[in-house]
Amino acid sequence: DGGITQSPKYLFRKEGQNVTLSCEQNLNHDAMYWYRQDPGQGLRLIYYSQIVNDFQKGDIAEGYSVSREKKESFPLTVTSAQKNPTAFYLCASSMWPVDTQYFGPGTRLTVL
Amino acid sequence: ELKVEQNPLFLSMQEGKNYTIYCNYSTTSDRLYWYRQDPGKSLESLFVLLSNGAVKQEGRLMASLDTKARLSTLHITAAVHDLSATYFCAVVQEGVGNEKLTFGTGTRLTIIP
Numbered sequence: 001d002g003g004i005t006q007s008p009k010y011l012f013r014k015e016g017q018n019v020t021l022s023c024e025q026n027l028n029h030d031a032m033y034w035y036r037q038d039p040g041q042g043l044r045l046i047y048y049s050q051i052v053n054d055f056q057k058g059d060i061a062e063g064y065s066v067s068r069e070k071k072e073s074f075p076l077t078v079t080s081a082q083k084n085p086t087a088f089y090l091c092a093s094s095m096w097p098v099d100t101q102y103f104g105p106g107t108r109l110t111v112l
Numbered sequence: 113e114l115k116v117e118q119n120p121l122f123l124s125m126q127e128g129k130n131y132t133i134y135c136n137y138s139t140t141s142d143r144l145y146w147y148r149q150d151p152g153k154s155l156e157s158l159f160v161l162l163s164n165g166a167v168k169q170e171g172r173l174m175a176s177l178d179t180k181a182r183l184s185t186l187h188i189t190a191a192v193h194d195l196s197a198t199y200f201c202a203v204v205q206e207g208v209g210n211e212k213l214t215f216g217t218g219t220r221l222t223i224i225p
Binding site for chain 2 (some may be wrong): 033035040041042043044045048058090092098100101102103104105106
């Protein structure tokens with residue numbers, strides 16, 4: 001089955017810790033994206049990548065970092081510099097130029 | 113900066129009624145997407161509208177695009193409970209090598225039996 005997987009589904013972080021969220025796709029898509037969704041809000045773009053070894057900041061990149069070493073994988077690290085990381089994180093992928101984005105199931109991050 | 117606005121933000125309607133959700137955007141674009149999100153779940157793609165006057169229909173949902181007015185509508189016909197969800201529109205922000213989607217704030221639709 002082709003699709004996008006994210007892990008873990010739930011993640012708890014202590015203050016001051018860095019955590020990494022996994023995103024993998026087997027759709028052979030060129031582009032991958034990370035979004036953040038706060039309760040009752042829309043999606044805000046954190047980072048996106050059009051090709052391997054290249055990525056661009058989105059609207060709210062501060063406190064986050066990414067890498068794109070493989071076409072299939074686009075992990076997101078939430079660093080201790082992110083002041084309010086509790087949110088629902090969604091990964092997506094698409095062909096490039098921008099085409100329909102397909103979303104993974106999401107990771108719900110809670111800071112304790 | 114591209115801004116995407118949806119209205120209403122919340123919509124409660126009875127089964128069997130018709131209603132329309134509106135999506136306005138602030139800069140030129142010729143591609144618009146509609147997504148559905150169930151509570152606590154991810155987003156599911158519904159429609160992509162690629163040109164002025166485009167109309168797409170799937171079941172009780174019909175989406176249209178007017179690029180001159182910078183407006184898309186999502187029309188619900190004879191609503192049923194299963195359509196309860198949050199609906200998002202998203203618009204391509206075009207630029208040199210910098211295309212990306214900007215999402216609206218969403219419309220939370222509740223269908224009352």
